[in-house]
Amino acid sequence: MDFRTEFKPLTVQPQEIEEKSFAMITEELGEHSFTEEQYKVVQRVIHASADFELGRSLVFHPDAIRAGIDAIRSGKPIVADVQMVQVGISKPRIQKYGGDVRVYISDPDVMEEAKRLNTTRAIISIRKAAREADGAIYAIGNAPTALLELIRLVKEGQAKPGLIIGVPVGFVSAAESKEELLKLDVPFITNIGRKGGSPVAVASVNALSLLAEREG
Amino acid sequence: MDFRTEFKPLTVQPQEIEEKSFAMITEELGEHSFTEEQYKVVQRVIHASADFELGRSLVFHPDAIRAGIDAIRSGKPIVADVQMVQVGISKPRIQKYGGDVRVYISDPDVMEEAKRLNTTRAIISIRKAAREADGAIYAIGNAPTALLELIRLVKEGQAKPGLIIGVPVGFVSAAESKEELLKLDVPFITNIGRKGGSPVAVASVNALSLLAEREG
Known part of the structure; x- marks a missing residue:
C-alpha cells in the first residue's frame, strides 16, 4: 500500500487529446x-460517439449552419429537451453573445400539465418553449415525442425555431420523427435512423458555437 | 395560423414506449x-444507444451485478465522471437506500489542483472521489483519463470501489483504458472498443438500481 498524498501527473492534456x-x-x-x-459538426459528433456510421448519417438543411451561427451570435436561447443535453453544452460561448441554455422538462407547471393531459412531459415542455423562445435553437437528443410535437407546432405556425437539431435516439418513433423533420422547410440538422442521443445534440451545438466564435 | 391554446394530446405513454x-x-x-x-443492463444500453454492436460489446466481471446491487442497497454513493452522467441517473431508486450521485469534476478545489499539476480535471476528481467514497459505484462515461487514474489508484490500494462501470468513449485511450480495466480483479462493467459514453454509463446504473429494487 502506498500512502503518498501527492501523485505524479499523467502527461495528458485535454487540448492535445x-x-x-x-x-x-x-x-x-x-x-x-x-x-x-458541416464537417465541423460531423467531426465533433463522431468524436462524441466513436461512431462513423452515425456521423455519416447526418443530414443538414442547406441553411442550417448559417442559421445556427446567427442564432448564437444574436443571443437566441438554446432549448434542450433533457437535462443531459443542457449540462453538456459549453456555456461560455453561448453566454458571451447573451444567450442561455434552457430545459423545461422538469418545470413544475410542465409536469402538472403532462399529468393532466395524460401525455409526455417532453411534449408539454416543447409547447412551453414554443411560447417563450422565438428563434431558439432546439437541441433534441432524447425524446422523439418532443421532436414530433415541435414539428407539429411549426406546421401550425405556433413555433418559430431558428434551427432544429433533431437527433433523438430510440426504437419507437425516433427514426420516423427524423423523417418528418426532413420534410420541414426550416433549418435543421438531423440524421437518418434510430441512432442519436444527448451527446450528439451536445456535440452539434458545441460545434456551432465554435463556428460562431470563429466569426469574432 | 392556429391560435388554439389547448392541444390534442398524442397517444404516447412513456411506459408503453x-x-x-x-x-x-x-x-x-x-x-x-x-x-x-446482465441482459437487463445490455438491453437498457441498447435502448439508450440504438446500437446493438455496442450492446454486444459489453463485458461483465462475474461479480459485477451482485456488487452493483449490494452497493446500491447499502446506500453507497455513485460517483459520476461528468455532470451529464450525474443528471441522467434516476435518483429516487438510489436515494431510497440512502445513496446519492456525486460528481467532483467542477469542484473549485479540483479545478485548482488540476491547473497546479497541469493535468486533467477528470484525474483530480477521481483522486478526490477515492478519498471520500469508499465502496462507491464509479460510473465513467466520458473520460478515459478518469478510468486510467481509478485503475492506478486501485492497484496502489488507494481506491476501494464497489463496482467500476468503465465505458468512456473516444479515440485516444478509451479502448486502451478498458483493456486495462479488464485485467483488474474488482467488479467491473465495461465494453470492448472505442464506443461508450454518458448514456451508456447512465443506462447501466439505472438498470442496476431497477435490479436492486426488484429485491425489495
Missing part, C-alpha cells in the same frame, strides 16, 4: 460530401 | 450469452 482525436477521425472517415462547416 | 422498445431489442438481438441480470 482533442486534436489527436480529430486528426484520427478525418483520416478514418476519408471521403465525404459535407461542406467544411 | 419503453416496453415496446425492449421487446424490439430482445427480438432483434437474438441469441446471446449474457445472464438474465
Whole structure:
C-alpha cells in the first residue's frame, strides 16, 4: 500500500487529446460530401460517439449552419429537451453573445400539465418553449415525442425555431420523427435512423458555437 | 395560423414506449450469452444507444451485478465522471437506500489542483472521489483519463470501489483504458472498443438500481 498524498501527473492534456482525436477521425472517415462547416459538426459528433456510421448519417438543411451561427451570435436561447443535453453544452460561448441554455422538462407547471393531459412531459415542455423562445435553437437528443410535437407546432405556425437539431435516439418513433423533420422547410440538422442521443445534440451545438466564435 | 391554446394530446405513454422498445431489442438481438441480470443492463444500453454492436460489446466481471446491487442497497454513493452522467441517473431508486450521485469534476478545489499539476480535471476528481467514497459505484462515461487514474489508484490500494462501470468513449485511450480495466480483479462493467459514453454509463446504473429494487 502506498500512502503518498501527492501523485505524479499523467502527461495528458485535454487540448492535445482533442486534436489527436480529430486528426484520427478525418483520416478514418476519408471521403465525404459535407461542406467544411458541416464537417465541423460531423467531426465533433463522431468524436462524441466513436461512431462513423452515425456521423455519416447526418443530414443538414442547406441553411442550417448559417442559421445556427446567427442564432448564437444574436443571443437566441438554446432549448434542450433533457437535462443531459443542457449540462453538456459549453456555456461560455453561448453566454458571451447573451444567450442561455434552457430545459423545461422538469418545470413544475410542465409536469402538472403532462399529468393532466395524460401525455409526455417532453411534449408539454416543447409547447412551453414554443411560447417563450422565438428563434431558439432546439437541441433534441432524447425524446422523439418532443421532436414530433415541435414539428407539429411549426406546421401550425405556433413555433418559430431558428434551427432544429433533431437527433433523438430510440426504437419507437425516433427514426420516423427524423423523417418528418426532413420534410420541414426550416433549418435543421438531423440524421437518418434510430441512432442519436444527448451527446450528439451536445456535440452539434458545441460545434456551432465554435463556428460562431470563429466569426469574432 | 392556429391560435388554439389547448392541444390534442398524442397517444404516447412513456411506459408503453419503453416496453415496446425492449421487446424490439430482445427480438432483434437474438441469441446471446449474457445472464438474465446482465441482459437487463445490455438491453437498457441498447435502448439508450440504438446500437446493438455496442450492446454486444459489453463485458461483465462475474461479480459485477451482485456488487452493483449490494452497493446500491447499502446506500453507497455513485460517483459520476461528468455532470451529464450525474443528471441522467434516476435518483429516487438510489436515494431510497440512502445513496446519492456525486460528481467532483467542477469542484473549485479540483479545478485548482488540476491547473497546479497541469493535468486533467477528470484525474483530480477521481483522486478526490477515492478519498471520500469508499465502496462507491464509479460510473465513467466520458473520460478515459478518469478510468486510467481509478485503475492506478486501485492497484496502489488507494481506491476501494464497489463496482467500476468503465465505458468512456473516444479515440485516444478509451479502448486502451478498458483493456486495462479488464485485467483488474474488482467488479467491473465495461465494453470492448472505442464506443461508450454518458448514456451508456447512465443506462447501466439505472438498470442496476431497477435490479436492486426488484429485491425489495
